[in-house]
Amino acid sequence: MIRGRADKDESADRRPSLVEDAYAAMKDEIRESRFPPGYQASEQEIALRLGMSRTPVHEAAIRLQEDGLVRILPRKGILICALAPEDVREIYDVVIAIEGRAAALLADMPEVRREATAAELSRLTTTMAEAEAAGDLAAWGRADEGFHRTLVERAGNGRMIRINQTINDQAHRARMLTLKLRRELNASVSEHRQIIEAIRTGDAEAAQERAHRHRVRARDELLPLLASFGLKHL
């Protein structure tokens, strides 16, 4: 019942600072498109909405700008960044680079670690297959997102994890939108299984190549779709 955790270090007790609150709240509003792309808000207005003064909002905005989610227009306000198809292409290239390397790193790990990772990735991929069979798009999306996040996290490179998080935050809105547009999900499951197999057998080259190709295919499938819908920004 009582958490049997000895509080060793700093991670346990975190008092939420207002800046942290503002950062999380604004990020969430952006992710859920409550602040739509292109919307321009004043710090005062956001501060009012969050029930705090301008200072923590301003500092949170700095962090969000660093994350590429907003732009601070000097003496004008906070602009929620929109994503052009070109941005989506850039994001995919970063993901291709990061996930490819992560897959290679995973395949180079000792066998016990590889097995554990492969098992976890397998579980997520199975969930995807089940969701696909059940026609549950949302569940499929969650599992797919989990697969790709796990792929990077298990590689154990903190900087890669951070980059991956940042880039995925940027892509989240696009992901939500495009999830509904795609009709062929089945390739993903089999491609995931091929990646897992390469990791399990410790074939770094194949793991990188397959992770790489998986994302290239997804990108090449997605970008024309965006173009055909004439989506200039999202």
Add this chain to the structure above:
Amino acid sequence: MIRGRADKDESADRRPSLVEDAYAAMKDEIRESRFPPGYQASEQEIALRLGMSRTPVHEAAIRLQEDGLVRILPRKGILICALAPEDVREIYDVVIAIEGRAAALLADMPEVRREATAAELSRLTTTMAEAEAAGDLAAWGRADEGFHRTLVERAGNGRMIRINQTINDQAHRARMLTLKLRRELNASVSEHRQIIEAIRTGDAEAAQERAHRHRVRARDELLPLLASFGLKHL
């Protein structure tokens, strides 16, 4: 009567903002180890030193923390991050991922662009060879840095460029230190030329593989060197 430095008359030049000034100044101090790793400073102290109030220093610190150069310890101060060998390994993996993908992107460009890029990279590599022959380590380092920066910048992916800059800022101190430790520079020139050749002929796979391998070799050469010097943090 005389108020320190001119605060309005001097501004024939556009004054960006105090936050920008503080950010640049602090970043520079960190790069040049004027603020040594592990050093803990108070915002007040830095503000005094830069002749401004605490606010812009605080906001600059937020950005530097986002860049991974400092950590803000709540109610304690600003801690200059040190790099452990593990961090260097992480940084190399990110660079391997990014530069590998950049090389592949370059090789997939139309011929005119490939030629222009190859020419520019060739020029830098030639400078390296000359510096090496002349025993000019500093010039060699600058040209090598230019080669790798150009490799990423010509790929034209803004997000990759940003990631590359951030990661290179983190690695700058390590780079300065290790430049003097290495004695075999010659492999770099020939490896660079192989990368360039792959880009020129449009062989994306080879370009990625060679960029990849070039950095892996450099890493495997460097890490034992750091370990043998017992460098725990730098």
Add this chain to the structure above:
DNA sequence: TCGTATCACCTTGCATGGAAGTTGGCGCTC
């Protein structure tokens, strides 16, 4: 009617003060 200059307002940039958290030292107790 159209172009321009002016002005009132809205925005952030930055300084500063009070509040609250953290730390290290000093004296007290045992």
Add this chain to the structure above:
DNA sequence: GAGCGCCAACTTCCATGCAAGGTGATACGA
């Protein structure tokens, strides 16, 4: 001497005030 608690000093956090830059409306001149 060793351990403990308290306090003073130092730190950031956050609110707020003032000033300056930018913008759009409006009035005026051609």
